[in-house]
Amino acid sequence: MATDELMSRALDTLGDDGRPSVEAIHGLAEPGELPASTTIAEVAELLGLSAHTLRYYERAGLVTVARDGNGHRVYDADAVRRLIFLTRMRLSGLPMRDLAHYIGLVDAGEHTVPERLSLLLAHRETIRRRIRELTLSLAAVEYKITTYGGTAGPEAVEPRS
Amino acid sequence: MATDELMSRALDTLGDDGRPSVEAIHGLAEPGELPASTTIAEVAELLGLSAHTLRYYERAGLVTVARDGNGHRVYDADAVRRLIFLTRMRLSGLPMRDLAHYIGLVDAGEHTVPERLSLLLAHRETIRRRIRELTLSLAAVEYKITTYGGTAGPEAVEPRS
DNA sequence: GTTTGCGTTCGAGCGCGCTCGAAGGCCTAG
């Protein structure tokens, strides 16, 4: 997935403790100054997506992007912010469908806030559940590792001593 | 995915604290008595997979299953145990390819234990990383929820009071 | 003035993990 690299960066901004602070998230939301960003190539670079994928997102109705005199896409700061949000949601496993629905609500105006909220609450549950699943699987793998004589900790493949 | 239901069950066997014990995993590994289980229908029911999927796994080389006089599949306890293992690994995100490779190693004999171990160690890292990613995404979603006036806790959609 | 380079649209293709349908065999019950 094209988005893997983006998450890499996000993780790199944290320590390895896996306990992100609100500040870290915030920083992730606003990567420095958003240039009144322009070309598709720049945005692709910024987000770690391909230009192809950005066009695909647009086709899917997830963003609307203006054109210049040559018919080239011009991404303004709002579009970039929305793409950052979209990317983060995609990484958390929210399907394109649901994301498109959510975006539709946003564009429909303030009166959709309750529905947006309930969508987010549902997604929060999905993420929490997935974390629990993975925690369970992790324990299973660790158990198997110990039966093979591996160490329980996170050290390298060759057990020391 | 057909396997969703299996993980539902697994999670149901735990509390909601998401901190599985080795015992819970062990219980998950051995769901009561394994009948010297027989038909594909029974195994499908047991694992929460479809018969189609079980045949697919077999085609993919993940299990070998004996036949009876009519050419019908007969799953013995070993096969069922392996399927339980496979299912758990699949749920943790291990791709079929890698799983097939691992199974190949198992079938190749004891001398492949080191490679198996290193495969498991790598997979452990993958799971841990994914958990960190999701934790990060969760924080982002919670932040968004608070901006919409939702509560930070896990309560129902309608905030109380 | 042509080459380079980035952009455009459209639509096909891919990798994954199933999922399903067709066509048929064997067994048992009524």
Place this chain on the structure above:
DNA sequence: CTAGGCCTTCGAGCGCGCTCGAACGCAAAC
């Protein structure tokens, strides 16, 4: 004897999220 039900194999199809190629356009650089 026939109908139902569960099994078999083979191979096609699907949903997702990209990913890519073809064919073309404009525009600044040499």
